[in-house]
Amino acid sequence: xxxxxxxxxxxxxxxxxxxxxxxxxxxxxxxxxxxxxxxxxxxxxxxxxxxxxxxxxxxxxxxxxxxxxxxxxxxxxxxxxxxxxxxxxxxxxxxxxxxxxxxxxxxxxxxxxxxxxxxxxxxxxxxxxxxxxxxxxxxxxxxxxxxxxxxxxxxxxxxxxxxxxxxxxxxxxxxxxxxxxxxxxxxxxxxxxxxxxxxxxxxxxxxxxxxxxxxxxxxxxxxxxxxxxxxxxxxxxxxxxxxxxxxxxxxxxxxxxxxxxxxxxxxxxxxxxxxxxxxxxxxxxxxxxxxxxxxxxxxxxxxxxxx
DNA sequence: AACACTCGCAACCGCTCGTTT
DNA sequence: GAAACGAGCGGTTGCGAGTGT
Numbered sequence: 205x206x207x208x209x210x211x212x213x214x215x216x217x218x219x220x221x222x223x224x225x226x227x228x229x230x231x232x233x234x235x236x237x238x239x240x241x242x243x244x245x246x247x248x249x250x251x252x253x254x255x256x257x258x259x260x261x262x263x264x265x266x267x268x269x270x271x272x273x274x275x276x277x278x279x280x281x282x283x284x285x286x287x288x289x290x291x292x293x294x295x296x297x298x299x300x301x302x303x304x305x306x307x308x309x310x311x312x313x314x315x316x317x318x319x320x321x322x323x324x325x326x327x328x329x330x331x332x333x334x335x336x337x338x339x340x341x342x343x344x345x346x347x348x349x350x351x352x353x354x355x356x357x358x359x360x361x362x363x364x365x366x367x368x369x370x371x372x373x374x375x376x377x378x379x380x381x382x383x384x385x386x387x388x389x390x391x392x393x394x395x396x397x398x399x400x401x402x403x404x405x406x407x408x409x410x411x412x413x414x415x416x417x418x419x420x421x422x423x424x425x426x427x428x429x430x431x432x433x434x435x436x437x438x439x440x441x442x443x444x445x446x447x448x449x450x451x452x453x454x455x456x457x458x459x460x461x462x463x464x465x466x467x468x469x470x471x472x473x474x475x476x477x478x479x480x481x482x483x484x485x486x487x488x489x490x491x492x493x494x495x496x497x498x499x500x501x502x503x504x505x506x507x508x509x510x511x
Numbered sequence: 512a513a514c515a516c517t518c519g520c521a522a523c524c525g526c527t528c529g530t531t532t
Numbered sequence: 533g534a535a536a537c538g539a540g541c542g543g544t545t546g547c548g549a550g551t552g553t
Contacts, residue, residue, distance in 0.1 A: 219521070219547080241538065257539075258522065293541060305521080308542075313519050516552080523545075531537075 216250045220259055224249055228256055229264055262305045269301035273310050281307060282315060286329040 216224075231247035237260075240253035249256065273281070277299050284295045292304035292311075299307060311326075319326040 217523075239538075253538085254524095255522075261540095262521070290542065304541075309520055312543095514553085516550105518550080519548095521545105521547085524543085525541105526543100527539105527541080529537105529539085532535085 215244075215252045215255070217255070220263075224251065225259070225264055228259060232260060232264075262303050267301055268303065273302075273314075277302070278310075278315060281311060282319070282329075285311065285315075289327075 220228075227247045227249050228243070231243055231249075235243075235246055240257040243249070243253050243256040244251055247256070251259075280298050281295055284298050288294050290308075292308040296302050296304040296307045316326045319329070
Protein backbone atom coordinates (compact mmCIF):
# COMPACT_ATOMS: atom_id res chain seq x y z
CA UNK A 205 0.00 0.00 0.00
CA UNK A 206 1.30 3.41 -0.89
CA UNK A 207 1.34 5.87 1.93
CA UNK A 208 -1.23 8.62 1.52
CA UNK A 209 1.42 11.32 1.50
CA UNK A 210 3.01 9.60 -1.49
CA UNK A 211 -0.13 9.66 -3.61
CA UNK A 212 -0.35 13.42 -3.84
CA UNK A 213 2.47 13.76 -6.30
CA UNK A 214 4.93 11.69 -8.26
CA UNK A 215 7.62 10.52 -5.89
CA UNK A 216 11.01 9.02 -6.43
CA UNK A 217 11.94 5.79 -4.73
CA UNK A 218 15.10 3.85 -4.15
CA UNK A 219 18.52 5.06 -3.23
CA UNK A 220 19.10 8.69 -2.50
CA UNK A 221 21.48 10.66 -4.69
CA UNK A 222 24.02 13.09 -3.15
CA UNK A 223 22.01 15.95 -4.68
CA UNK A 224 18.87 14.80 -2.92
CA UNK A 225 20.77 14.46 0.36
CA UNK A 226 22.06 17.97 -0.09
CA UNK A 227 18.57 19.36 -0.69
CA UNK A 228 17.23 17.61 2.37
CA UNK A 229 20.05 18.77 4.63
CA UNK A 230 19.72 22.36 3.43
CA UNK A 231 15.96 22.25 3.92
CA UNK A 232 16.31 21.04 7.49
CA UNK A 233 19.05 23.55 8.22
CA UNK A 234 16.81 26.31 6.93
CA UNK A 235 13.42 25.28 8.26
CA UNK A 236 14.30 22.96 11.12
CA UNK A 237 12.58 19.72 11.94
CA UNK A 238 8.92 20.53 11.76
CA UNK A 239 6.39 18.68 9.66
CA UNK A 240 7.82 15.91 7.51
CA UNK A 241 4.95 16.02 5.05
CA UNK A 242 5.91 19.58 4.18
CA UNK A 243 9.59 18.75 3.63
CA UNK A 244 9.22 17.61 -0.01
CA UNK A 245 7.58 20.89 -0.95
CA UNK A 246 10.04 23.02 1.03
CA UNK A 247 13.08 21.16 -0.26
CA UNK A 248 11.97 20.65 -3.84
CA UNK A 249 12.47 16.91 -3.46
CA UNK A 250 10.27 14.47 -5.29
CA UNK A 251 10.15 12.19 -2.29
CA UNK A 252 7.41 11.53 0.19
CA UNK A 253 7.75 13.00 3.67
CA UNK A 254 8.10 9.60 5.17
CA UNK A 255 11.05 8.81 2.95
CA UNK A 256 12.66 12.15 3.86
CA UNK A 257 12.22 11.44 7.55
CA UNK A 258 13.80 8.01 7.23
CA UNK A 259 16.72 9.34 5.23
CA UNK A 260 17.38 12.03 7.80
CA UNK A 261 17.01 9.83 10.86
CA UNK A 262 18.98 6.88 9.56
CA UNK A 263 21.67 8.54 7.51
CA UNK A 264 21.90 12.31 7.35
CA UNK A 265 21.49 13.29 10.98
CA UNK A 266 24.76 14.93 12.04
CA UNK A 267 24.97 13.16 15.40
CA UNK A 268 25.08 9.67 13.97
CA UNK A 269 27.91 7.31 14.70
CA UNK A 270 28.82 5.40 11.59
CA UNK A 271 30.96 2.34 11.19
CA UNK A 272 31.17 -1.05 12.80
CA UNK A 273 29.69 -1.84 16.18
CA UNK A 274 32.16 -2.28 18.99
CA UNK A 275 32.26 -5.40 21.16
CA UNK A 276 30.78 -3.39 23.99
CA UNK A 277 27.91 -2.24 21.81
CA UNK A 278 27.35 -5.80 20.70
CA UNK A 279 27.19 -7.00 24.30
CA UNK A 280 24.75 -4.25 25.13
CA UNK A 281 22.48 -5.18 22.23
CA UNK A 282 22.45 -8.83 23.27
CA UNK A 283 21.76 -8.05 26.89
CA UNK A 284 19.02 -5.55 26.25
CA UNK A 285 17.49 -7.79 23.60
CA UNK A 286 17.35 -10.60 26.13
CA UNK A 287 15.10 -8.41 28.24
CA UNK A 288 13.15 -6.43 25.68
CA UNK A 289 13.02 -8.66 22.64
CA UNK A 290 12.82 -7.07 19.19
CA UNK A 291 12.23 -3.58 20.48
CA UNK A 292 14.82 -2.02 18.23
CA UNK A 293 13.98 1.55 19.02
CA UNK A 294 14.25 0.84 22.74
CA UNK A 295 17.49 -1.07 22.29
CA UNK A 296 18.95 1.74 20.20
CA UNK A 297 18.38 4.14 23.09
CA UNK A 298 21.08 2.24 24.96
CA UNK A 299 23.54 2.89 22.15
CA UNK A 300 24.23 6.58 21.78
CA UNK A 301 24.22 7.84 18.20
CA UNK A 302 23.05 4.54 16.77
CA UNK A 303 19.70 4.12 15.02
CA UNK A 304 17.10 1.44 15.47
CA UNK A 305 17.50 0.46 11.83
CA UNK A 306 21.23 0.04 12.29
CA UNK A 307 20.77 -2.07 15.41
CA UNK A 308 18.14 -4.18 13.71
CA UNK A 309 20.34 -4.78 10.68
CA UNK A 310 23.30 -5.63 12.88
CA UNK A 311 21.19 -8.06 14.85
CA UNK A 312 19.81 -9.78 11.77
CA UNK A 313 23.05 -9.92 9.87
CA UNK A 314 25.51 -10.68 12.62
CA UNK A 315 24.42 -11.24 16.22
CA UNK A 316 21.64 -13.66 15.38
CA UNK A 317 24.06 -15.93 13.58
CA UNK A 318 26.59 -15.73 16.38
CA UNK A 319 24.00 -16.76 18.96
CA UNK A 320 22.81 -19.66 16.85
CA UNK A 321 26.42 -20.76 16.39
CA UNK A 322 26.72 -20.72 20.19
CA UNK A 323 23.67 -22.96 20.43
CA UNK A 324 21.43 -20.18 21.69
CA UNK A 325 17.98 -19.34 20.50
CA UNK A 326 18.19 -15.71 19.36
CA UNK A 327 14.57 -15.13 20.31
CA UNK A 328 14.69 -16.44 23.87
CA UNK A 329 18.45 -16.47 24.50
CA UNK A 330 18.00 -19.93 25.95
CA UNK A 331 19.88 -23.02 24.88
CA UNK A 332 18.52 -24.56 21.72
CA UNK A 333 17.62 -27.80 23.46
CA UNK A 334 14.46 -29.73 22.56
CA UNK A 335 14.12 -31.10 26.13
CA UNK A 336 14.41 -27.69 27.72
CA UNK A 337 11.94 -26.27 25.30
CA UNK A 338 9.43 -28.90 26.32
CA UNK A 339 9.86 -28.08 29.98
CA UNK A 340 9.53 -24.42 29.25
CA UNK A 341 6.24 -24.84 27.53
CA UNK A 342 4.91 -27.17 30.22
CA UNK A 343 5.66 -24.56 32.84
CA UNK A 344 3.78 -22.03 30.81
CA UNK A 345 5.88 -19.14 32.03
CA UNK A 346 5.16 -15.75 30.63
CA UNK A 347 7.47 -12.84 31.01
CA UNK A 348 5.37 -9.74 30.90
CA UNK A 349 5.55 -6.02 31.25
CA UNK A 350 9.19 -5.87 30.32
CA UNK A 351 10.17 -2.24 30.46
CA UNK A 352 13.11 -0.01 31.08
CA UNK A 353 12.46 2.93 33.36
CA UNK A 354 13.26 5.69 33.73
CA UNK A 355 15.66 6.70 31.04
CA UNK A 356 16.98 3.18 31.08
CA UNK A 357 18.15 3.11 34.62
CA UNK A 358 16.41 -0.09 35.38
CA UNK A 359 14.27 -2.79 33.93
CA UNK A 360 11.03 -4.12 35.23
CA UNK A 361 9.24 -7.26 34.31
CA UNK A 362 6.82 -9.79 35.62
CA UNK A 363 7.24 -13.52 35.58
CA UNK A 364 3.84 -15.07 35.51
CA UNK A 365 2.70 -18.68 35.51
CA UNK A 366 -0.74 -20.18 35.68
CA UNK A 367 -0.50 -20.23 39.47
CA UNK A 368 1.80 -17.48 40.56
CA UNK A 369 3.63 -14.40 39.50
CA UNK A 370 6.58 -12.30 40.51
CA UNK A 371 7.67 -8.82 39.67
CA UNK A 372 11.26 -7.76 39.22
CA UNK A 373 12.90 -4.42 39.17
CA UNK A 374 16.58 -4.38 38.48
CA UNK A 375 18.99 -1.55 38.18
CA UNK A 376 20.99 -2.12 35.07
CA UNK A 377 23.18 0.91 35.10
CA UNK A 378 26.32 1.44 37.02
CA UNK A 379 27.95 4.39 38.57
CA UNK A 380 31.56 4.53 39.49
CA UNK A 381 30.98 5.61 43.01
CA UNK A 382 27.56 6.18 44.43
CA UNK A 383 25.84 8.49 44.97
CA UNK A 384 27.11 10.34 41.91
CA UNK A 385 24.99 10.00 38.84
CA UNK A 386 24.91 6.92 36.70
CA UNK A 387 27.38 7.12 33.91
CA UNK A 388 27.31 4.01 31.90
CA UNK A 389 25.00 1.21 31.02
CA UNK A 390 26.09 -2.17 32.21
CA UNK A 391 24.61 -5.25 30.63
CA UNK A 392 23.15 -7.82 32.98
CA UNK A 393 25.68 -10.42 31.92
CA UNK A 394 28.47 -8.39 33.44
CA UNK A 395 26.98 -8.49 36.87
CA UNK A 396 28.39 -10.76 39.49
CA UNK A 397 25.21 -12.24 40.80
CA UNK A 398 26.90 -14.88 42.83
CA UNK A 399 25.55 -13.79 46.16
CA UNK A 400 22.76 -16.01 47.28
CA UNK A 401 20.45 -13.13 47.91
CA UNK A 402 21.09 -11.29 44.68
CA UNK A 403 20.21 -13.59 41.86
CA UNK A 404 20.56 -12.38 38.33
CA UNK A 405 17.03 -12.04 36.98
CA UNK A 406 18.02 -13.44 33.61
CA UNK A 407 19.56 -16.51 35.27
CA UNK A 408 16.56 -16.89 37.50
CA UNK A 409 14.19 -16.86 34.56
CA UNK A 410 16.27 -19.51 32.90
CA UNK A 411 16.26 -21.57 36.06
CA UNK A 412 12.52 -21.27 36.48
CA UNK A 413 11.87 -22.28 32.93
CA UNK A 414 13.58 -25.59 33.46
CA UNK A 415 12.26 -26.78 36.76
CA UNK A 416 9.02 -28.40 37.86
CA UNK A 417 6.04 -26.34 38.90
CA UNK A 418 6.60 -27.21 42.56
CA UNK A 419 10.27 -26.37 42.39
CA UNK A 420 9.46 -23.18 40.61
CA UNK A 421 6.96 -22.00 43.16
CA UNK A 422 9.32 -22.90 45.96
CA UNK A 423 12.00 -20.91 44.23
CA UNK A 424 9.73 -17.96 43.83
CA UNK A 425 7.97 -18.02 47.14
CA UNK A 426 10.45 -19.37 49.59
CA UNK A 427 14.17 -18.88 49.27
CA UNK A 428 14.19 -15.49 47.63
CA UNK A 429 14.22 -12.85 50.29
CA UNK A 430 11.59 -10.28 49.69
CA UNK A 431 13.32 -7.25 50.96
CA UNK A 432 15.16 -4.19 49.99
CA UNK A 433 18.77 -4.53 49.14
CA UNK A 434 21.56 -3.20 47.07
CA UNK A 435 25.20 -3.90 47.13
CA UNK A 436 28.41 -2.31 46.10
CA UNK A 437 31.76 -3.56 45.13
CA UNK A 438 34.90 -1.67 44.21
CA UNK A 439 33.68 -0.63 40.81
CA UNK A 440 30.00 -0.22 40.74
CA UNK A 441 26.74 -0.29 42.47
CA UNK A 442 23.96 -2.68 41.63
CA UNK A 443 20.56 -3.06 43.08
CA UNK A 444 18.16 -5.81 42.28
CA UNK A 445 14.80 -6.02 43.95
CA UNK A 446 12.54 -9.00 43.83
CA UNK A 447 8.99 -8.32 44.72
CA UNK A 448 7.18 -11.27 46.18
CA UNK A 449 3.88 -12.65 45.15
CA UNK A 450 0.86 -14.32 46.54
CA UNK A 451 -0.72 -16.76 44.14
CA UNK A 452 -4.29 -16.17 45.29
CA UNK A 453 -4.09 -12.42 44.96
CA UNK A 454 -4.87 -11.18 41.49
CA UNK A 455 -2.60 -8.68 39.88
CA UNK A 456 -3.70 -5.13 39.25
CA UNK A 457 -5.26 -4.93 42.69
CA UNK A 458 -2.83 -2.62 44.37
CA UNK A 459 -0.96 0.36 43.14
CA UNK A 460 2.18 2.15 44.15
CA UNK A 461 1.12 5.10 46.22
CA UNK A 462 4.01 7.15 47.40
CA UNK A 463 7.58 7.88 46.66
CA UNK A 464 9.98 9.39 49.10
CA UNK A 465 13.26 10.80 48.06
CA UNK A 466 16.28 11.72 50.09
CA UNK A 467 17.59 14.28 47.71
CA UNK A 468 21.10 14.82 49.03
CA UNK A 469 21.87 11.15 48.76
CA UNK A 470 19.96 10.76 45.53
CA UNK A 471 18.39 7.88 47.23
CA UNK A 472 14.86 6.80 46.62
CA UNK A 473 12.71 5.17 49.20
CA UNK A 474 9.65 3.83 47.57
CA UNK A 475 6.64 2.21 49.01
CA UNK A 476 4.08 -0.15 47.70
CA UNK A 477 0.70 -0.65 49.18
CA UNK A 478 0.24 -4.21 50.37
CA UNK A 479 -2.41 -5.97 52.36
CA UNK A 480 -0.87 -4.64 55.54
CA UNK A 481 -0.83 -1.05 54.43
CA UNK A 482 2.15 0.74 53.03
CA UNK A 483 5.27 -1.31 52.94
CA UNK A 484 8.68 -0.09 52.13
CA UNK A 485 9.91 -2.24 49.33
CA UNK A 486 13.13 -0.86 48.15
CA UNK A 487 15.92 1.62 48.31
CA UNK A 488 17.96 2.39 45.33
CA UNK A 489 20.37 4.96 44.01
CA UNK A 490 19.20 6.89 41.04
CA UNK A 491 20.54 9.77 39.06
CA UNK A 492 17.36 11.71 39.41
CA UNK A 493 15.51 12.20 42.64
CA UNK A 494 12.35 12.83 40.69
CA UNK A 495 12.24 9.19 39.91
CA UNK A 496 8.74 8.16 39.05
CA UNK A 497 7.56 4.75 40.08
CA UNK A 498 4.48 4.46 37.96
CA UNK A 499 6.26 1.56 36.32
CA UNK A 500 4.67 -0.82 38.78
CA UNK A 501 1.60 -0.86 36.63
CA UNK A 502 1.20 -4.60 36.97
CA UNK A 503 0.93 -3.95 40.67
CA UNK A 504 2.09 -5.95 43.60
CA UNK A 505 0.71 -7.40 46.72
CA UNK A 506 2.42 -8.50 49.90
CA UNK A 507 1.44 -10.50 52.94
CA UNK A 508 1.40 -8.93 56.38
CA UNK A 509 4.75 -8.44 58.00
CA UNK A 510 6.76 -9.52 55.05
CA UNK A 511 9.21 -6.68 55.36
C1' DA B 512 36.78 -13.15 -17.14
C1' DA B 513 32.21 -14.54 -16.17
C1' DC B 514 28.86 -16.17 -13.51
C1' DA B 515 26.56 -17.57 -9.15
C1' DC B 516 26.00 -16.87 -4.65
C1' DT B 517 26.15 -14.50 -0.11
C1' DC B 518 25.94 -10.69 2.79
C1' DG B 519 25.13 -6.12 4.63
C1' DC B 520 22.57 -2.27 4.52
C1' DA B 521 19.43 1.37 2.86
C1' DA B 522 14.94 1.93 1.93
C1' DC B 523 10.27 0.64 1.71
C1' DC B 524 5.87 -1.33 3.48
C1' DG B 525 2.27 -2.06 6.55
C1' DC B 526 0.75 -1.25 10.73
C1' DT B 527 -0.28 1.15 15.23
C1' DC B 528 -0.93 5.03 18.01
C1' DG B 529 -1.73 9.73 19.23
C1' DT B 530 -3.45 14.13 17.77
C1' DT B 531 -6.21 17.19 15.16
C1' DT B 532 -10.19 18.42 12.50
C1' DG C 533 -17.40 9.64 17.58
C1' DA C 534 -15.30 9.29 13.02
C1' DA C 535 -12.06 10.48 9.66
C1' DA C 536 -7.75 12.35 8.40
C1' DC C 537 -3.24 13.11 9.33
C1' DG C 538 1.51 12.68 11.15
C1' DA C 539 4.98 10.18 13.43
C1' DG C 540 7.14 6.16 14.74
C1' DC C 541 8.09 1.22 14.83
C1' DG C 542 9.27 -3.51 13.28
C1' DG C 543 9.39 -6.63 9.38
C1' DT C 544 10.77 -7.23 4.80
C1' DT C 545 12.78 -6.39 0.35
C1' DG C 546 16.02 -5.32 -3.13
C1' DC C 547 20.34 -3.54 -4.57
C1' DG C 548 25.24 -3.39 -4.76
C1' DA C 549 29.61 -5.02 -3.21
C1' DG C 550 32.33 -8.79 -2.13
C1' DT C 551 33.64 -13.62 -2.55
C1' DG C 552 33.94 -18.18 -4.41
C1' DT C 553 34.05 -21.29 -8.32
